[in-house]
Amino acid sequence: MSRPPFPFSALVGQADLALALLLNAVSPAVGGVLVRGEKGTAKSTAVRGLSRLLPEIQIVDSCPFNCDPWALDPDCPAGTHPLGAPRRRRPAPLVELPVGASTDRVAGSLDLERALTEGRRGFEPGLLAAAHRGILYVDEVNLLGDHLVDLLLDAAALGVNYVEREGVSVRHAARFLLVGTMNPEEGELRPQLLDRFGVTVEVRGNADPAERVEVIRRRLAYEADPDGFAAAWAAPDAALTERIVAARRRLPGVRLDDGLLERIAAVCAAFAVDGLRGDIVTAKAALALAAWEGRDAVTLADVRRAALLALPHRRRRGPMDAPGLDEDELDRILRQAGALQRTLARLDEHRVRLQRFRPAAQQDRVCAAQAERGRLGRHAACERQPLQLHAQLDAAARGDVASVGGEPVAQVDHRADARRGKRAPLAQARPRPEVALDELGRLALAALEEQPPGL
Numbered sequence: 001m002s003r004p005p006f007p008f009s010a011l012v013g014q015a016d017l018a019l020a021l022l023l024n025a026v027s028p029a030v031g032g033v034l035v036r037g038e039k040g041t042a043k044s045t046a047v048r049g050l051s052r053l054l055p056e057i058q059i060v061d062s063c064p065f066n067c068d069p070w071a072l073d074p075d076c077p078a079g080t081h082p083l084g085a086p087r088r089r090r091p092a093p094l095v096e097l098p099v100g101a102s103t104d105r106v107a108g109s110l111d112l113e114r115a116l117t118e119g120r121r122g123f124e125p126g127l128l129a130a131a132h133r134g135i136l137y138v139d140e141v142n143l144l145g146d147h148l149v150d151l152l153l154d155a156a157a158l159g160v161n162y163v164e165r166e167g168v169s170v171r172h173a174a175r176f177l178l179v180g181t182m183n184p185e186e187g188e189l190r191p192q193l194l195d196r197f198g199v200t201v202e203v204r205g206n207a208d209p210a211e212r213v214e215v216i217r218r219r220l221a222y223e224a225d226p227d228g229f230a231a232a233w234a235a236p237d238a239a240l241t242e243r244i245v246a247a248r249r250r251l252p253g254v255r256l257d258d259g260l261l262e263r264i265a266a267v268c269a270a271f272a273v274d275g276l277r278g279d280i281v282t283a284k285a286a287l288a289l290a291a292w293e294g295r296d297a298v299t300l301a302d303v304r305r306a307a308l309l310a311l312p313h314r315r316r317r318g319p320m321d322a323p324g325l326d327e328d329e330l331d332r333i334l335r336q337a338g339a340l341q342r343t344l345a346r347l348d349e350h351r352v353r354l355q356r357f358r359p360a361a362q363q364d365r366v367c368a369a370q371a372e373r374g375r376l377g378r379h380a381a382c383e384r385q386p387l388q389l390h391a392q393l394d395a396a397a398r399g400d401v402a403s404v405g406g407e408p409v410a411q412v413d414h415r416a417d418a419r420r421g422k423r424a425p426l427a428q429a430r431p432r433p434e435v436a437l438d439e440l441g442r443l444a445l446a447a448l449e450e451q452p453p454g455l
Contacts, residue, residue, distance in 0.1 A: 003226035007233035008049030009240060010222075012215045013206045014042055019289075020201045020309055021050045022240070024177050026247040027288035031198025031281055032156055032178035034141070034189075034313065041203040043181040047094075047137050050179075053241050054092035057133050061086040064125050065172050066093065066132040077123045077170050093134030095127050095176075097152075099143050106148060108163050108170065123170045128152075128161045131176040141180030142187045149189070152178060153196040195274070198281045199309040243292070251291040256283060256298045259341055263300070266337040267307055267330065271315040281310040304334065 011018060020033045035043045060067045060081050067073050069087040074080060097106065108129060111122030127136070138144060138152065155161045161174040180197065182189070194200070206212055222229040261283065268279045285306035290298045312325045 004230040005048040005052060006045050006219075006222055007230055007237050008046065008053050009236035010218055010229075010233045011042060011046060011049065012211050012218065013208075014046065014203055016309070017043070017046055017201045017203050019305075020199050021046060021179070022053075022244070022292060023285055023288040023309075024179075024198065025050065025054060025244050026292050027251055027284060028175065028177050030284050030288055031196070032180070034194070034197040034200040035179070035181040035203060036184055036200060037181075037203030038185070038205065039183055041205055043203060044137075044139060047135070047179050047181070051092060051094035051135050053237060053244060054134070055241060055245055056089045057092055058087050058089050059133075061088050065129045066134075067173075068133070073173050075171055077125070077172050093131055095131040095134065095136050097127055097136060097138045097144075099140050101127070101148065103148065103151065104165070107151060107161060108165070108172075110165055110168050123163070123168055125172070126161075128155050128174040128176075129172055132172075132174050134176055136176045136178050138178070138180045140182060140186070142182040142184075142189050146190065146193065149193050153193065157196070194313045195277055197313070199285060200313040201309065202312070246294075247288070247291040250294070250296070251287065254287050254290045254296055254298065256287055260286070260298055260300065260303050262341060263334055263337045264303055264307070267303075267333050268311065270329075270333045271311060271325070273311060273314045278311050278314040282306045285310050300334065300338075304330065 008018070017035060020035075024030050024033055035047075037043055057066070058069055060069050060072075063076065063078050063081065065073070065076055065078055067076050067078070067081060069081070069085060072081050072083070104126065106127050108126035109124050111124040136152070136156075141149065155174045156176065156178040159173060159175040161172055163170040178197075206215070218229075264279055264282050264286075268276075268282070273279070282303070283306075286298045286302040289302045289306055290296070293302075295302075307330060308325055308327070315325065
């Protein structure tokens, strides 16, 4: 009898690795996890422990493709399953793909036994079919052939595996959580393949002596009694499973507003991320993180944490640049994007105020022009307002004078508006055009200099 895997909740440290795996468990649409790090940093242990956290699944009994009895696949190669077909529950599958696996073993191949015994062509499902609705784990993914990595990533992105072999044409569902681990000392993945993984995590050995001691203590206890150790951590693992289920239910209702989308785009552009996959994955990871934290709306902190997982392997960097993302630079970009959003919003408010002011100002000039020609003795819109004051106000609007009767133009204009009944308090009077235009220019210049404290 095989021993249970090391409990996920018993891992010490590696918070980023645990978060990346849990976010993909909540939303496989994030696109999988690539774990990069030196040997002996619990990469494989974490992945195997995650498989015990995933909720059990219901499948059609005797179906090798793990078909869901509540969402039957009409194109299942095993045949059409009738409604009410026998079903059973099973743990979410964990399929490990060996480095030396062939294409036929991964994607599936012709069923030679059936062809020889029955004289008919049949399909033998591969590892992609076995991993449907579970986890497909590839250790040392950087040592896997590029054509196999392409095959895995295509199936993970589409959720479907297409097979064309020896006259056999088969299509079957293949939705799984793809997790790859690698040691960069043994070689790198091509950038095109790196970009296809949703998020990536850099793991390193823990330098804290206290945590290293705790790792040793727990590992020795697990090896002495695997079943007893797993039982001792069963309750924390069960709590994580319930939290995953609750987050999956909450995820469709989580909101991501346009302001945060603009910040995601600004960050990706500032870090010279090629293409748009980085933007999309960051948004999906932020949504999953909000659902995991029990919130119905994404926050700026969610975007920041999602960017740290989704962008390090996508940013353009030189061969001598250190991997990862500069967190100080990320914070600066987020602050600048927020400052620009606030400035643009204030500029929009001023444009609206100017649009409201222009019809009244134009009417004042028309009345003054008519009065100068002798057609009116007093302002048409205000019979009690002296004509001289309106003429001076119109001249001030053109910039000919700076004051009227020794008082600032804006103040006289406010009082005139108040007497005409157009305004109540003077503080609510709309500004003169030249004042508003100066304000627009000042705000536009401040957009490049504003650095609000914090995020």
